[in-house]
Amino acid sequence: MSKKRNQLNRRAVMRPRMLVMAVLSAMPLLHATVTQAAPFDISNVPLYLGGTLDPNLMYIHDDSGSMYWSFLPDNASSNSVLATSSSANLQYYNPTATYLPPVDHNGDSLGDASFTAAWFDGYDLASRASNVVNLSTSFRATWAYAGSWIGGAQPAYYHQYSPPRTNCTTVAEMVSTNTNCYVKVVVPTAQQQNFANWYSYYRTRVYSAKAGISRAFATLGEGIRVGYGRINDGTSDTIDGKSVPVIQRGVRAFSGTSRQQFFDWLFAAPASGSTPLRRSLDAAGKYFDNDNAVGPWSTTPGVSGGEHLSCRKSFTILMTDGYWNGSASGPALANNDGTSGPSHSGPDDPSYTYSAVSPFTDTYSGTLADVAMYYWKNDLSSLDNRVKPTPLDPAFWQHMSTYAIGFGLAGAVDPDAAFDAITSGATITWGNPSGTASIPAKIDDLLHAGVNSRGGYFSANNPTEFSDALAKTLAAISDATSTASAAVANSTRLDGNTMVYQAKFDSGDWTGELLGYKLDTTTGLLGTADPKKASEGIDAHGARKLFTWRTDAGKGIVFDWDELSGAQQADLGSKAMVNYLRGDKSNEGTGATKFRIRNSALGDIVNSTATFVGTQDFGYGTASGLTASERDSYKTRRADGSYKSRTQMLYFGANDGILHAVQANDLKEVFGYVPNILFSGGHLAALADKDYTHRYYVDGSPRAADARVGGAWRTVLVGSTGAGGRAYFAMDVEDAPSFDKSKVLWEFTEPDVGSALGQASIVRTESGNWVALFGNGYNSDGHTARLFILDLQTGAKLAELDTEVGTDASPNGLSTPLAVDSDLNGNADLVYAGDMYGNLWKFDLSGSNSSQWKIAYKSGPNPMPLFKAEDSGGKAQPITAKPQAARFASRGKPEIIVYFGTGKFFEVGDQGAVSDPQTLYGVVDECITDTSGSCGTASVAEVRRSNLVEQTINVEAYNVPFGSFTSDIRLISDNPITPSHKGFFIDLISPVKGLQGERIVVEPVVSEDRVEFISMIPNPDPCGEGGESWFFALNPTTGGQTKFSPFDLNKDGDFSDKEFYNDGSKDVPVNGRRHPGGIVNGPPAGPKDCEFVTDSGGNLSCEKKETAASGRRSWRQIR
Template identity: 30%
Template sequence: MAVALALASSPGHGVVDLPTAPLQSAAAIPSNILFLLDDSGSMQFEMMPEDLIIFSDAKYFYPVGRPVIVYLFPPPNNQYNGLNYSAAIPAFDDQSYHNFFRRSSANNNIFYDPTITYTPWVRHDGSSYGNASATAAYYNPANTGAGTLNLTTEKTNVNSTLWIKGTTPGDYSLCSTYACQSYWPITFYMYKGTGDRALASSYVKYQIQGATGYRTDLNGGTPSAVSSFNWGSVTRTVAEETQNFANWFSYYRSRAHAAKAGASIAFAKLGTNYRVGFSTINTASLGNVIPTSGTFDGTNRQNWFNALLGAPIPPQGTPLKESLSRAGDYFSRTDDSGPYGPAPQLSCRRNFTILTTDGYYNEPAVPLSFGNEDNTAGSTITGPGSQSYQYVPSRPYQDSYTGSLADIAMYYWRRDLRTDLTNNIRTTSTNPSFWQNMSTFTLSLGPQGTLTPPPKTPNDLAALTSGSKVWPDPATGEAKKIDDLWHASVNGRGTFVAAKNPTEFAEGLVSALNTIGESGGAWNVALTSSTVETDGRVFVARYDGSWGGDLWAVAYNATGNMNTTADGTPIPVWKASTQLPAAADRKIFTWKDNGGGGIAFTYNNLSNAKQTAIGSSDVVDFVRGVTSKSVASGGTLRNRSSLLGDIANPAPVYVKASNTVFAPANDGMLHAFNAATGAEVFAYIPGGVNFADLKAFSSPTYSHKFINDGEIAVSDLAATGKNILVGSLGRGGKTVYALDVTNPASFGTNNVMWEFTDTDLGQALGKPVIVKLNTGDWAVLIGNGYNSSTEKAFLFVINLNTGALIKKIATGVGSSTSSNGLATPVGFDQNGDGKLDLAYAGDLLGNFWKFDLTGASSAWTATSMFVAKDASNNVQPITGGLSIAIDPKTNKRWIFGGTGRYLSNSDVSSTAVQSWYGLIDDGTVISSRASLTQRTLSAASAQGSYLTRTFSVASANDMVGKKGWYADLTPASVASGERIVSRSQYSAGVLYVSSIVPSSDVCASGGSGFVNAVDAFSGASLTKPFFDINNDKLFTDADKKLEGGRLLPAGSIRTTGMIGEINVKKISGDQSTAQSCDTTGACKALPNLNLRALSGRISWREIVTE
């Protein structure tokens, strides 16, 4: 008897423009980030913290009372594009307290610290401003007109400068003349670690005079020349120390310079998939502060960096409350030029404000109208489905004070700022908001509060949450305003850093941006893959908005469905991302370019070309899972939410013989996991991977790329004597590879079998099929996919054991203007001898191809048995797999397939009519759909808790003389963009398939879908219910609906998202549970299915269980 050899699924015009990120992902929507720089006058100060600053009662006008001490070098006019403070400069007198105390990094957190290597500001393109010139160091590199200072020569007769020479903290005596002081600029004092800091004897003076360095112990010592400086972990020559000081002088000398340095370095590491605005806290109107055209690259990025580095710092106050309120009002705007624009405005865009300051804020001249917002219940906010949230005052958010900075942050977090938009923002583990609001991140440079915030340990967050501590009243002390700054970040679900120095400020800003980056969205499940099922468990592939991946093992519960939370989130038995060995212990292999075979994946093992492409051994280590060089650890490489790459499209494959799950990921690797524990057993990076993409994968500016995204198949151990895994790179490249995975635990270089490429092999998105040929050889069948050199469709037949090409069967169809490619093939054994005779596959130009492989390979042929076209003669592409079944009544062979494509961005909005076909293969060509019987779909309507549709009923003899049937996916004759991109499944006379309806709303995580079921051999409505609509575990008339005056079974049921794979599990009698994971990441039960002939378990894909 003839049997189907393989059932599989896979996910024209010119070139097929495959996007670089999953079409179904809403996580790529760029978030809004508003950076608010403190431009208060204190940012000019060259000292920190505040107790080093001496201000007269008249602020910057001297003399009134004590002198103003805010600078350590005589300032030029207009150095910050605004007025300077009239201030006295501490004289460079070794016995002057105001000199040695303020020019020591032990006391002045912003002064030159030789243990730090100071790097220049960074431009928009990541390039450096360049080392400062020691002989002409700019006072302000962004305002070169302010002039330079030669740091290598002695300064004498400095006019228009008051010098303070007091020898004790309270002594503010001045030099009698402007010209009383001469000095060498490169002078700094190192505290010895013991002794009174107010005494000169507790310090060692270091000074560079021209090209000579000197060291002087101020406890009676005399200057001694030094040729180098040793600071423990850092040793420098005099020239190197001079350069480091010059960089500090030009780029870090003041609070403003240090803040700009930290911000430029941090934002240079930020990826491009954001929309970033810049403003200062004293800017009265934000205007269109965040560009609505483009993302954080090109001109937008350059303009932002120019605004940051060129921001003027005039003498003015610190209006943090007004600034944060303006930010919240900006994120409430409804116009198309606002934060949700341009039209159509996007409802799923997150908003983040980063508020920076160097000190204590001023109260508004006109009080703001905020109440005790964090101690007041908010309105109930609802979202799609059952989402609902109401802020109820609780710790650690609430306090007893009114109108604080924390109240402003809470006001704009708990309120729905755009009630006219759908509340469909993705939640995160730290931010439950799904409505349009503002998250607040805060950073202080210098001042500390009375409480200890994270990430310091121990900290006071737990005490504030338990109630053993309470937030202090910010009106009762300046330090408590810093606590209020932290409180604002808690209420705004952001983070806070109280930085003591520029290094901590830069690190805090990097941390804030990392947190924002990790808020890209919840987990997603790929449309065409997601799950594979075996005894008692389902393996679910997932990825997140920052392109981290995972594989979860999920058990079944007592009802036969997957264990999930109420919202459909799977409850994993294990997560592969948490089971990875240490980077050095991972067994990772790759292809050897010279001579073939396998090699360990190390930098030194790579060919010269691949070393050049990947860039460095640090990138190799990054791919292996080393995190020490990440931005979060002070390095330059990307932070990762998971050490696995995203598993976006391919289905995982379970091999029962070794109890192993295999899954390709876009970290370039094919991963093998122990199915019992989730531990990675080994990984393999095919040689065809673009190693330059792996370099990009490590960059902080990484935008998603498909690297290893192809389907895989594994041969049957009993049939072939080995488990041989065959895979392609899919969207990531044009290579097919094979591995001997019979014994995964002992996998080594000798188990890497072969790699194959060909000019007519494109990006093969279909699954390989492993078959036995009539010659007795085992072979791999694979469709050539898309974007091959000739744009034609080919079926490749490759020797399984050697990788040698047996035959590429040309269809001759396709061209540069009408691009074509073959999807997943399915094989058929027509005489029951266990050997392949025929293969079928569809292409982009609507052909149902039949390949005859019965004779010698030289005689193998391809015939188009039917071309799918709609009623207007438009070609209907076939991108999913075909299926085969034999009608038990007539013994006729039927070929089933649906049409539609979901490959390119332009496909999303297409409303072209697509169809579902059942064709009889009797050896003749079907000339047109006129030879087929038409079936129709009703519009969806409510049936119980579901939306269902019905298929038309067969009439007597309406299949007589016909070559099959078709059903246009146009319910009630309306084309909505519905299409089929996976294969149909057959069981006991029932044919069922998933269809999808993509949404052009990029916030919708893809769209919606249907599960459809018909009589396989007529395409008409089933006579008995297939779906248990009322969930009573029976299939009766109660599961039917009245349609056109007739009681009909539901033939189609709507799913909440575009579904991935459906897992079907027989539980008893006619009952089989069904569950699908959709593109939102939720896995939800469908009504039980009436699959009375089902034995064991099936899913949308062929599963290798040997």
């Protein structure tokens, strides 16, 4: 059958009023077979996370004698004035600092000290009460060791640097070493509690360290394995199968008894001895260089029988207050950073050889940096090399990264410059740290160790700095970021303001992040500037503009305790709970009355793809289906200066219970919305539970579009709770900075709305109604697949079109619908959507009023689908992703081809489903318009698998070279389509691996010369990034080969026959390519010559496309 494409000009193709009205659906949590026992068991965590993979962390504590000193830095003066002022002695009491008590393994405070009976050692929990000091009468400032004092017993005091004073008036005199510049202050009543806490918990270096370490490690969740040791423990013990000094316990899950033991060990740690840092770091490396069955690579270290995981990361934190000394020997002490090699390779054919270049190399042997380099560049296990590299750390073999923490230390090399040199290659000159002298080069050797091992370094000058920096280090180590939502761009053109946005989440503590990257205007790739971060743009809890909905009043309200209804207050329980949900951290902790500790106020962003709202043209200024006044007013609005300059925004849902609205340029939060449906059953309050188990809250993808509301043009947003609830909500976002509670339009839920996994569409119908339409999702009370159509302004239900397919025993649900403007007049007249039974439904909205809207096809009184997806054995294939469509002319009349794939990936167990073959389809709808009335009959509607031409995956080849690059590829058949065919299909069966559970859970993308599908193959292996994806780029009418190369496989920008591959008889285009990462989470976004995709490994990568000159451009717009 010869099909000729409608001659739609490029301008019309890019306008949303053409064929496809509703663009950019969510990536729902999607699915794979129809034999379904009620209800749907929707997973509350991302399925691709697989098993847990907690990193190893070895903490090495400095227990040297200098840690008992009460002065900082080492050369601080012992003069009785200077020694008792924080201006000269950083360790002494600072009246501007707040000294919080340390915390135990539960995060509970060790208690405030008493000013009149202050503990001499607040960490000696068993006997501290027997050794107390009355600070109001008997305070003596300690100095180097117990019994070493500054001054006699007297009321507690400090000296404050406060020039000008007598003999402290000139610039030359006003220096911190001039004792005349100080005034003695007896601790006033208001400061006595703070001073007592300092005395008992912070007055020595070791005390300050214990306080900071306890508070930092208290924020650490259970998603990490912690071991520990002391630098002066020289006895070699067998730890997890390896005889090593220093290490006192191997890595264990940081929970329960093991967590308590760490804090008990920390509080009891002594301070006596030298500073053998090289021996200590070497001991940590030897511990990790261990393939023993009970070693650190096992899932059960210390106990045999565990599984060794090849992608586990390992870190060491080395904390010290001084310059290293002592002897050390062995291969780790050679000039390892000055010697190139060795080489490494991995199972996916990566390779790496260390090169002795700056900023790593020096000419010295026996340094701490050499030890760090040895255990970074050498493979510490015989396991496959499957550690995930990062931009900072390219190592994919088992290795150790070192974080060096200095306490009151300063070297000669700038740490930022040293770490920047890892990517820039700038020259860093390292001094010689050898010898016994205390020289800056030894401090730089700590920094050098962090650089060599691609870890980190910081030096803190006060307890607050120390605790904060250590907490950030622990967060970086425990980071387990991933992404399940698609990339979003603010433009399809590349200019100086083009940005790409990526949402991520950390499954260790279920925090989230939205990153904004500015693109390089020359390359179209990510720029070099650090990305913007939404987590950094959230105001203090009292200043945030948060709103919700009151069902009893039928209006929006401020999310504040005093405005909540009685039922809402009862669900949350207290004003403190409301403040916590607004971001207040003051009540966080692990005590009986405390709330869950959060590392960020921004919750995890999993399946919610952000929507961008700028000044997009929706084409209504020229839409013939609108009245002349509507068209003119739309053009007038768009020409208005205030509209042109309005704040560009991003909207996304997070599982902190909030739909977030942030400025697109800097990601600063403008307002947020908490759906009322989340109050029910205490689900919202569960976010504060210390034993919080992850669930979804606002996990749906919002949709925004221009529409007429209240007689005026506005931008309206419709959002959903996703798997977090059974509700949709709408708001007027025309002017986001002035958003208030009156702009919340409605929130809708009813029994036949299930989990709102899909995305709504915002359209004008032929009847003149502006509506929001959506599928009812899964687990509705009625269990059938239904299309809901609501009045956009009021949320009133205009229609509920029930397919009548589904039962209690075998429930059904409708996925995200596609609204189509078949006659290109600006109004939606057709809707296509799939269900769990494999039915592709067509809904007819062409009627002049809502009572005429209907399911397009019937057999007698029974609704009939356009097509039923079944595999070759007749088993139904679920359709859970939004379809797409394109219009063609054939047999003398217009036709639509509807493109969709089958499979699901949102129920528990879906990640292991491999036995049911899934399929991608292109199905012809011959009845765009019906002048005879025959299009409503079942005989016309009936399209079966036997009516479609079958294309196949003929070749699947791996590591195929194209120029200097390699790709995994697929070749597709080119079977001809005939007049009797009503479309095409391809079964997702690998010719090499057979059935793998491959499925389609992402909407296709239709371009002028191709249709693109993205498949996914789940893999529960914790080292497998959750699975993999294949890109398909197919002939849009046949589903077979294109006539050109759709992929730039050799990266020369030509898309020529150089990217063809021989199928056994001739060179043909490559129409399938495996994504070199995890599962791709949604359609690409951004400028067309470089569209960005995200995957489950947290990667953001560019997919090159031809430029506009080739005539190959996508219809899809990001909005």
